[in-house]
Amino acid sequence: MKLRRQLLLVSLVALALPWAGCQYLRQVDQALAEGQLQALDATASAVAARLASAPQLIAPDPERHGRPPGAQLYLNPLPQAPLLDGYGDDWRPLELPARELLDQRGEALAQVTLGQVAGRVYLLLTVADSTPAYQDPRTGLLAGGDAIELHTADRHYTLPVASQGAAQAHWYNLHRGTHERELRLRGRWTSSARGYQLELSLPYPLTGGSLAVTVADRASSDGAKPLRSASTLPADGLPGKLVQPLPQLQAELDHFARPQLRLAVVDSEGFVLASSGQVERAEEDLQRPSWLRNWIYRRLLARESLPEMPAAQLPATLTQNRTSAEQWFRGPLEGRIGAVSVPVITRADDIIERPLLGRVVALQSAEALQSLTESAAHQLWLISCAAAGAALLLLLGYASWLSWRIRRLHRAARNAVDASGKLRGNFPRSRFGDELGALNRAFAGLLAELDQYHHYLRTLASKLSHELRTPLAVVRSSLDNLSVSDLDTDSRRYAERALDGSARLSGILNSLSAASNLEASIQQAETEMFDLADLLDVLVQSYGDAQRGHRFALDKPAGELPCRGAPELLAQLLDKLVDNACSFAPQDSEIKLSVAREKDAYRIEVENDGPLLPEGYSHKLFDSLVSVRDDGGRAGHLGLGLHIARLIADFHRGHLTAANRQDGAGVIFTLQLPYRAAVGPL
Incomplete structure (x- = not known):
């Protein structure tokens, strides 16, 4: 790997700066979130203390607390009266929580939803029955097949199930001893693939403030005993109370209202008695030009996966037991919503076991804190990216400069010797005082010494030929004089052999001299x-x-x-x-x-x-x-x-x-x- 790529990889360490900044911002965000929950808990505790000092605001009907759990039904405030056509199309957009009715085996047999508009009670009942037994007029029975029974404070109404059409409610008149039809109770039946559905309306005074619903499922229309039944009627036979928002409690709760804060008071069974304020502003958030950037920052700074906030009801985990609870939920655009629940317990000293009157639930969006953290994260990312970019450019420039020096040294070392082995003598010397400069100067010094040695080798031939000529001439003249002397056969053979060797040596010296002279003459x-x-x-x-x-x-x-x-x-x-x-x-x-x-x-x-x-x-x-x-x-x-x-x-x-x-x-x-x-x- 080249040096520039190595330094480029090293420069990626600068990306640790944004990561470290994110970790720091997460700690800051966690501290701010804890502070927000503490402030929210203080607000909910103040509301709970006020309601505990005035229990008539949250529990105006003391008899209701003596009723068994599950007997009460909740009247949801409706924005307008639904159309009684049996289909329930006006109820679906409201997303109201439905009450499930379980049969003897614990299986869901029906769902019931109640609402109130202008003094009238509206009921939507959906029954899951694949084999409904509809009313057969030929039997002469009031409810020979499947039937719906409504129990009010002083009357018991029976509504035989029909596949389609208007609903008919009958009650038994003790004075006359006959069953009479209740014309003030109006409704309509519709059938579906899963069973049937009833949409009903009756005046609130007709209920007497109490209501229970019973569903009887028979196999046929002969009036036999029901195979299955589900009811909200307690074992004592007295219908439960109808729970609805309390105006006086709502007026008291409005005193604690603040922007982006929702306060709700629920009773011991989780029914909303009063609510003020709003938390979610999804449409406004989506209209912001920076919503995508904020969503990305929230994803990056998220500490853990949060449960989603229910759309149409309060979280069930905050409306249980007698202790305070707090939790974060996920809102629109990865926003956070803090939720705190504080119990409201009566302060009456003469009661040994103080009853739980209800709970105060406080919900607040962390939009302001998240915006502050996102703004800091935005600045952090800009500064970190600028610092990382500057570090990257600086390291890249330094790597390029260093690589250029190394390539220059490499080219100089590669071209320092020509094809004949001679040193060209143009090896550059660096003026820098770092290790690379010292290496350059060491190479230059080494090549200078090699050049001197190479020059010595190049001139060695001419020096040897010059120095050996005189002793060779003495040897040859001596051998010439010896050859003309009287010698025996062996001595003459040795003399001739020495004379031939001196001639060969003289030829070698002449060749060395000629080669040295030719090299000089070529250049001229x-x-x-x-x-x-x-x-x-x-x-x-x-x-x-x-x-x-x-x-x-x-x-x-x-x-x-x-x-x-x-x-x-x-x-x-x-x-x-x-x-x-x-x-x-x-x-x-x-x-x-x-x-x-x-x-x-x-x-x-x-x-x-x-x-x-x-x-x-x-x-x-x-x-x-x-x-x-x-x-x-x-x-x-x-x-x-x-x-x-x-x-x-x-x-x-x-x-x-x-x-x-x-x-x-x-x-x-x-x-x-x-x-x-x-x-x-x-």
Whole structure:
């Protein structure tokens, strides 16, 4: 992985700043939420204390507290009178809680909902009965099949079930001893796939403040005993009280009203006796232009999953037992609603077990606190993103600068040595005082020392040849004088052998001196424009005359091949390559020379049959004093020919390589010789 990518990954640590900020804001939000619940609890406790001091406000009917639980029915305030058509379409939008009626096996047999408008009581009864037994007039029975019974304070009404049509209510008149129809009770039946439904209306004074509902399910219309029944009538046979909101309690509760605060007073069974204020403002929140941003912030800052606030009723968990309770609920747009419930217990000292009169439930939206937290979160995100972006740009810029310095050092180290192994001497030195600058200077110092050592090796040949000439001349003159003396056969043989060795040593010194002089003379050579094709024609003819033991072939394109360079040096380069090919090629084999045009250079090749190059010698062949000839050095080959050829190629800005042929039958030398870039002074 590159350095810039590594630093880019390291810069991602800056993203921990928003995360840490979110954790801090969550702690702050939790502290503010706890404070809000404490304030809400104080408000609910104040209302509960006021109601405990005036129990007549919450319990104006003392007899009601003596009735068994589940006997009472609640009258929901209705905005308008529903249409009595039996379908109940006007009730569904209100989403009023229904009272379930359970049969003897604990299964739900029916649901009943009651409401009140302008002194009239409205009832919606839905019965789940897959096999209803409707009233059969032929039996002469008042309720031979399924029936609904209404128990008021002083009357018992029976309503035989019909599949469709108006409902008829009958009651037994003790004075006359007959069943009479109650015309003030109006309703209508409808049937459904699950059973039947009754929508009914009666004046409130007709109930006497009490009402009980009984559902009787029979298998047939013969008046037999009901198979199932469900009722709100207690065991003592007295109907429960009708519970409805209390105006005086509502007026008292309005004194504690505040914006975004809902206060509700419920009785011991959870029926709402008074309610003031509103909590939810979903439509206003949706109209805000920043609702989506607030929703996202609330999701990010949410501590835990909260239960959803019921839409049309108070939470059931807050209207149970005799202890205070508090809980958070989820409102619209991931908002939070705090709920606190405080019991109202009478303060009468002469009562041993103080009864639970009801509960005060306080609901308040955390919109203000959440808006404050979201505003802080918004500022935090902006600042954190700006800081993370600045850190990212800074680290990216620093990584780019550092990567540029490393790439510059890499290029300098890669180009410090040319193809011939010479140091170019232009290695840059860094002025920075950091570790990378110290590394750069260490490389520069190391290359300077290597350059001095390389210069010593380059001049070693000329120094040796100069220093050895005088002692060699003394040895040779002594051997010459010794050879003209009278010597026996063995001594003369040893003298001649020493004379041959001195001659070979003199040749070696001459070759070293010539190589050193040639390297210096190459740099002083003059260039000119010439025809490369004509030069190759002349050279191939000369090679054919000089090397009778080999055949030479030339492959070149038609026409002239203009080139700028030193023709005598190029001829010397080709002489070295051809001489090397003749040394290894078998007798009477063909040595092929070819030239071809490429994009910006000529490709000149010399290939011959013979042994392949040893592994790893394709680059070493062109170094000084390197030879792969297996003659024990008797031929005096010092490995300078190909070295000189490479020096000439470098002078022409060319590239000389050696490789084995693809067919594995020989070796091929390739010279890439520029002709466009070479036009002009080299």
